[in-house]
Amino acid sequence: MGFRICYLASEAPPEELVEKLGLNQGDHIDEMPDGDWWTAKLKSSGWTILWSEDEGFGKSAKEQVSKLSQKHRTYICEVNETCMWSSSELWQYGQQLWRVTHAGDGEDKFDLTEVGELPKAFAELKQRHFQTQKNTDENVDYIFEIPLDLPALEIGFRHEDHLETEDVEAFTIIYPNEPEKRPSLLSRIFGR
Template identity: 30%
Template sequence: MFSSAEYWADGNQVWRAEHVGENGPIHLKTSGALPGGFEAMAAEHKRAQEADGGEKAGVDHYFEIPLNAAKEVIGFKHDEDIPGVDYEGFEVLRKGPSSADSKPWWRFWK
């Protein structure tokens, strides 16, 4: 499993966190000025990994570290519900027929 997050400002990379599960369940590569709370959050995931068997665990707690680092900056995580968002209120939009759709995609002429 692979997860990564990075933060850029004014065209410059401020920080990056990366976990490549193929390199082992405790792989973590970081660079830059990581967000506040990163060290404590990473230590929490490290403790959970060790409690579940470390390198031999059947779970990969380190996968969450880059994702939670991004959450520190933007305030939400991709797989969590956001309070106040009405998920039932989304409307599915469908493309209507047009003249461009009346001919095969491979035919360039009319």
Template identity: 30%
Template sequence: MGFKISWLAFDAIEKAAMLDALGFRDTGEADEANESPFSAVQLRNGWSIIWSNDFEWAATQPVKSSFPTKRAISCQLHEGLMYSATHGADDGIELWSVVHDAQQSLHDLSISGNPPPELLPIKDKLFLDQKSEDAGSAEVDFIFDIPIELAASITGFRHDLWEIDGHRPDWTVIERKSA
């Protein structure tokens, strides 16, 4: 079945401030495998992340609105559909997006705005890997990883890695604040 998730990352903001700004509260309960509907972490590199087990969630969040941080990254991925997307915003303005939708084409990659320079080597490598795969069994969709790898190159976080720089992040369950 695979992952059907989304996540938001905010640079240089404490986890508590991020949660407060987005209307969440931290339960303090550990969520090592990100099994709850929402969980959050503060990475050692300064990025704070909210993980959602709802694929659509990140697309509905205020990454483009004013927020108490300069940089924000959103990422969505659905391994069943082979759809992945990442968007980048600075100072509340979306500057770029990179989207792969295998329902359009195995080689589909939509790029808008001015993506960061990290995209080019990631894109070149994974398109080369795809070309080799296409010449053989053509069972792997390497283009799917381009948005995900781009988000990881910026934030240091990738959804399917248990450790980041030799450290296991301390994810905790979060929930919406009561009105």
């Protein structure tokens, strides 16, 4: 089936990231969760990963990410392997510095949209993946990797990486806030 997720990587501590995004923190667990929302701070790079099972979470949280990025650089990475869509963007100083997206479900297998001033490593990464794509007869989408490889160079994590307990300070389950339930008209009338 493939991944259909969004993850954020931030220099913010896990507790602050969860709070600033308006989420709820749950229990610490021993193993990397599967199918849940979670957060963990990587020991190797110090970046906090916030994993969302909602691929649209990054789009809906841009206002909160903008505020968070005034103090902590933050990446938003989106992955939809069912249609080979990938995207990453870096936020700092309250604004998006750059964004790279790939839509692999169209006719152009070299589709890549670039916005903003990309890091120096981007040019080499793009050239390498484009060359691999040109030189292969396989039905593999190498351009899909570019938006995901770029932040991984700094944070040391990609969506398909399996993290072990010793790779992180702790795995913590997180929960999106449920919409506030308003009492029904009848319960407001009768005071229930």
